Amino acid sequence: MDIYKKLQILADSAKYDVSCASSGGEENYKEGALGCNHKSGICHTYTSDGRCVSLLKVLFTNFCVYDCSYCINRASNDIKRVAFSPRELADLTINFYKRNYIEGLFLSSGIMQNEDYTMELLIKALEILRFEYRFNGYIHLKLIPNASQRLIEKAIQLATRVSSNIEFPSSKSLKLLAPQKTKESVLLPLKTAKKLSLQKSQKPISMSTQMIIGATPESDFEILKTSSMMYKMKLLNRVYYSAYIPVSNEKNLPSIQTKPPLKRENRLYQADWLIRFYGFEYDELVETDQNLDLEFDPKTAWALKNLKHFPIEINRATKEELIRIPGIGIRGAHKILKARSFQALGFDELKKLGIRLKRAKYFITAKGKYCGVQHFYPETIAKSLKQSQRRQLSFFDDATLWGEL
């Protein structure tokens, strides 16, 4: 089969995979090499649905011996099967990179013959890239569960970032839907990577995972608890959440008519962000066994439930307090801190600084003045917020849904 057809099939099967970020790596310029990572990641194009394309995201093959019922490539599904050769994939990557189409490679794969056989093919492709073409750019490799320790270690040496999909926050769901995977088999690659990266001689490697949302009954509380624990154990830099898109009529799964829970996915990303960068704990954001509020973003929902901390005087608040104000992000907080070291800030000054007050105004005072609602109750604030939300254009919502993840 020709390379055109292969690429079409193997790109198509990988496109719902959410992670596409190339950010977070350090600049690693090497003289005489091809490729250099960029700290903040670079979007190279945008698809007609408005998502950023940063990496050549493909499956090595869609052959698979596993029969995970939520997956389109499951062994029992009747679809066309193809595989790249390591050389084909390496050539594709290099030539795309040289033309500045992409930031690097995101390689994932179905399991052909057995785990180690597949892993060896992936390693072969990476070796051609790294040693033969001296490619120094970004490579994200999804490790194959149950592959042998030796191969996992080898793969980790070649990649910039590795990941292993946990798929579901509970072993019960995993057992039900992905009988050949176990909690141990998906966690082991990550543990190995962590161990390796702690050795001094090694470059630090960054790791991520993916969980499928809405295919199983776990609540957002359980999902965020799992993510938080992984972050605390320093096992992961990043968790991706993927709204389940129905692919079969299996009795254990939501019916094929179910719409993917995109809003829920978006809320999970927002909450995850708050946990990683804003100092929130998962149990502050969502109550035991509950889901996140769909109407308000997690920070606003938290603030409405904790009005006792508000309004916050922006001229006195610490950075930690400032970033907990709905509508004020890390950048906004830095601007405020910088500006207020010269003079006290009122609402006019905040506006001039370009601080968005649409949401924040309900939760702050500036020079003692409050400009929000007449009665400082959660209900009245929620009502005003809802009214202003309704006026927003719908594509702003989409932008937050599909920006670079």
Next chain:
Amino acid sequence: MVVSFDGSFEGFLTLIYESYYQKFKASKITTDKVELLLTQDIIKINSDAQKAKKVYLSMKKKFTKKGFKRVAHCFLSKKDDFYLPLYEYILLGFKDCQNLENINIQSVQKVHEIEKKVFRSLHKAYGFTRFVELDDGTMYAKVKLEFYLLPLLANHFRKRLNSCNFIIHDVEAKMVAWHKDKKLEFFNVDSFDAPPLSKDEEKFSRLWKLFFESVSIESRKNEKLQKKMLPLFYREFMTEFH
């Protein structure tokens, strides 16, 4: 006081020098020819390398590193709306270099914003520039840029395509950056006819277009969002849109 200068960086620094020693304060800065202006009180600045150098060195000495770089970054802009804010910014900096970070002051904030815009545009160019392979293996890119970014852009690709020879051709500025045998040089060119393409070029550009179409999700089509993230301005030389 209306002040006119020749639009060059050197001229601008001379303007700062004269303003300081001749003790005038500019209220409007223009690059228009003096004869065309009807106003009476115009000071015409003649670029002076010595004076400019003095201002340059004393900025370097007195300003913070960040505050100093910001001056040059503003001059990458093709618009002329930054002259007055930048003038005030520099004078404020000489009074107290702390002022350079005081974004409560309008002109300082404006200068910060211009710098941000320049960087944002540069970041876009990092992603949206497209190369084709010529038959001698040199990578060749045509670009149109919102700002005078060619040197910064070329430096980015010098690190990235270090093992390749490449040419970046700014078609509006009529300049090329040429990376050949590990050396980066800049030339002015009136026209530039690119040599023939390599035999693989068509194959890979076709594969890229195919990939681009395969990863789009038809049922979530949102061209408005696509246009917002990737304005038409940038698409002129992008392989996947042709």
